[in-house]
Amino acid sequence: MMMMMATGQEEKIETPPTFDYSAETAGETMSRRLFMGGMIGVFGAVMAAVAAGPLLSYLWPPKSTAIKIDKLVLGKVAEFPAGTSKNFKFGSIPALFIHSPDGSMHAFNATCSHLGCTVQYQQAKNNIYCACHGGTYDPATGNVVAGPPPEGLHKLLASVEAGEIVIRPEKAGAKA
Numbered sequence: 001m002m003m004m005m006a007t008g009q010e011e012k013i014e015t016p017p018t019f020d021y022s023a024e025t026a027g028e029t030m031s032r033r034l035f036m037g038g039m040i041g042v043f044g045a046v047m048a049a050v051a052a053g054p055l056l057s058y059l060w061p062p063k064s065t066a067i068k069i070d071k072l073v074l075g076k077v078a079e080f081p082a083g084t085s086k087n088f089k090f091g092s093i094p095a096l097f098i099h100s101p102d103g104s105m106h107a108f109n110a111t112c113s114h115l116g117c118t119v120q121y122q123q124a125k126n127n128i129y130c131a132c133h134g135g136t137y138d139p140a141t142g143n144v145v146a147g148p149p150p151e152g153l154h155k156l157l158a159s160v161e162a163g164e165i166v167i168r169p170e171k172a173g174a175k176a
């Protein structure tokens with residue numbers, strides 16, 4: 001800018017350089033927006049993963065969560081006179097041991113094949129009974145005798161070893 005001095009000389013007055021604050025503000029605003037957008041994206045992804053976990057495990061369930069064991073000592077033979085039974089856990093599955101009135105011993109996976117209720121031995125009727133829908137099984141074979149179960153009970157092996165009742169899967173590695 002030029003100004004006329006009293007002396008008649010012109011003096012050049014430098015105007016201070018202007019700084020474009022709007023550019024920096026716009027840049028800050030932009031990076032803040034990007035940051036917030038990124039955070040929202042990360043939050044959304046985490047929430048989606050949390051929500052998807054149960055859905056995915058429902059659609060593709062893990063192969064098996066069963067705790068498998070090879071052997072269980074149920075107790076001394078003297079604790080189970082003929083005609084008695086015991087419901088117990090064989091690993092993570094419900095199981096049933098029966099010392100039949102005729103002296104034979106049997107063990108089963110106690111999961112009803114109908115809808116999965118746990119079956120019980122009925123000493124008075126000498127059968128295995130499911131209270132949920134009246135399914136009835138043979139106490140020696142586990143075969144269905146009456147009611148809606150589509151198939152018999154899976155057998156376990158019951159044996160006496162050194163005066164104790166020992167339970168094993170029917171076959172090594174077989175589904176108990």
Ligand code: FES
Nearest residue numbers: 112114115130135
């Ligand atoms: S669940 Fe056992 S009879 Fe239905």
